[in-house]
Amino acid sequence: MRLKQVVLAGNIIALVLVALLLTMTQAQAKQQGKLKVGYTPGGASILAFVAQDQKLFTKEGVEVELVQFSSTGDGLNALNSGKIDIGISFGTAAPLTFISKGSDFTIIGGALAGGHPVIALPARAGQFKTIRDFKGKTVAVPRLYTADVVWRGALKRAGLDPNKDLKIIELKNPPAVLEAVKSGKVDVGIGASSIFLQAKESGLAIVGWSNDFFPQHPCCRIVAKGKAVNGAPDVYRAFLRALLQAEKIKDTNPKLAQNITKRYMNIDDNLAATFVSEPHQHVSVDPDKHRVKQMWHELKEINYVTSELDINRYINTQLYRDALGELIRRNPKDRYYLNAKKHFEKQNS
Template sequence: MKVTTIIRSTLTLLLAVAVAVPVFAATGGQKLKVGYAPGGGSVLTFLAKDQKLFEKEGVEVELVQFASSADGLNALNSGKIDVGISFGTAGPLTFITKGADFSIIGGQLSGGHPVIALPSKAGKIKSIRDFKGKTVATPRIYTADIVWRGALKRAGIDPNKDVNIIELKNPSAVLEAVKAGKVDVGIGASSILLKAKESGVSIVGWSNDFFPQHPCCRIVVKGKAVKENPETYRAFLRAILQAEKIKWEKPALAVDVNKRYLGIDENMAREYTLEPHQQAHADPNRKGVNQMWHEMKSIDYVQSDLDVNRYINVELYRDALKELLRRHPKDKYYREAKKRFDKQN
């Protein structure tokens, strides 16, 4: 066979392969590895994947589970995943102060973190002032920890002098410390709500009591990735927004999805998914994140003069919502989401 014939055949084969490659690989950046921690903060992404909303918007999503927020954020920072959806607000902000190229582009959950104690000690915790003199387990770098410490300071209680704080790696360790009677009370997270109720531990309060509807579980990505391929993340947010609407319209479906994705029974899935203290919204909530940032500085959790707004991208969500309103101009849910966006950002 002549050399020219070989070259022509090879080019033909390469062209055929190129045509056959899916749009994800052809365009680049359309396949996303999405990291999550097991808990209530991931239901919108579960719904979007289950209902094939990501596919509808042209994004391929692979879910990757992590045991803790720190593990997930380290994976995002090192490029092992592309998106973090349930790693809190305090965690991403802490990583940002240490130089991480993170961008907050949306949300998954607001509020909803339980404060836990053994039934025998539950009656002793009725207000923020009741924490004075107590031994308290808390998961460092978790959002509920910041919210609680900020509330202590506003109440005139010095976290370093008036409370015996036991810092643990994750909420699961907090739950174990409470169950073992090693502490009086624990600052939990949504990820342990089911296990806490199953083990008979009492819910004595919520993070919402300290900071009403505080942001948690922000959608976090690499800033460089957003600059290189913003449409991928707009598409991701469009899918999440549609999932938010489905959760509101079809709560039974959301319960079923959480049941299957989290591997829990029907009763626990219903209680978890429909817990009124947990609000699932995709809105980035710039104002709430800013308040969280100021809380972190007020309690000396971080020492930084950086402008946190540089790490919050509200334009992607705005554009995603605008596109859905263009498709469905009379949709009441998306119109309410626009009002929420205008108020919170």
């Protein structure tokens, strides 16, 4: 009996040592600048593609592995479990919802504002001109995606009851919304940036944008584990510096950004140009704390979240401030970065 107890104790100690070793290895990897970055293909992923292609991560001392996911939920679950280190295109509403349920997430930057299409069959396109036109319709939404929350907030402000005035079909992800619209099972779909090109290729009509419901609303925030950020802030600052340089390339050399997007997303020239230049998709690394807080309020207004958390504790603007400050130090007369600083002060003070 004692021998079995000794063996059992030895096995437990071995498992604990293995777990500690794994944790130390992961922490050491982050300290050395290795990050697994999760994304879904869409407007928010453009900056990561540019930074990777132009070796900006390497320039800043970060080794980045891009990991693709099919849905926001899958990506955030991977972040929560430590399978990836950063999420760059998993919305704003979903990370905030995870935070409300106890996840150790910190928003450290942005990737996309607005940019989510509302889609319908061409024959039904004329039916949707204002938010009140959704009354009496069957609407497909991707549950917990930012566009879904933004749209529901607009319904509430228009005095429409989502349980009485229309029928909402909740689906797992935007591709499922796309298929529901194409098949005619619903009148209209609340889409996402990730299906914008597929919607156009399918001949669907873009009858509106999420920006119509909440101008310049934050989407795709850059999210990481709070403990990881606190343990290796230099690595995350370097990551943001690389993205900021990619943002400048995207805005000042859109042709290069189009060519990169074409290769990374395996699309043709016309689609790449449409995707990168779409004016409703505003790409920016700025965390935009003010609008994130507005989104938090919106989530509570539509009863998606019931929480008394101080959301300020989960938005880290200092890393972006430092990253931008370092780029300005290197390039003191660069108008792009100086303008970015003005926007930061306006949106995060």
